[in-house]
Amino acid sequence: MKIDSKIIKEMAFWVRVRLREEEAEQMAASFSETLSWIDREMITDELEGVQPMPSVIEDPIRMRTDEVTDGGKQKEILSCSEHAADGFFTVPKMVE
Numbered sequence: 001m002k003i004d005s006k007i008i009k010e011m012a013f014w015v016r017v018r019l020r021e022e023e024a025e026q027m028a029a030s031f032s033e034t035l036s037w038i039d040r041e042m043i044t045d046e047l048e049g050v051q052p053m054p055s056v057i058e059d060p061i062r063m064r065t066d067e068v069t070d071g072g073k074q075k076e077i078l079s080c081s082e083h084a085a086d087g088f089f090t091v092p093k094m095v096e
Helices: 005-014 021-042 074-078
Strands: none
Touching: 005 021
16 A cells, blocks of 8 residues: 555644654655555465464463352442432433
């Protein structure tokens, strides 16, 4: 992908950075070079058959049981609210 100074200026606008023309041209060249390197070196067929990893650490994900360890406090929690009905938080009607 070819990055030109027009794209760099637009990016600078959105991130609120002021760039001079020569800075934008230098950044465009640098971005283009980086994207070319990524295209050349990183995007290859060497990933064929490689399984995706959820993490860079090879430790297995430790699963825990899904148990409620702190419950039965519905009345105590709802007592902090000005608006509660039938065991639920309620909010005043805002739109007619």
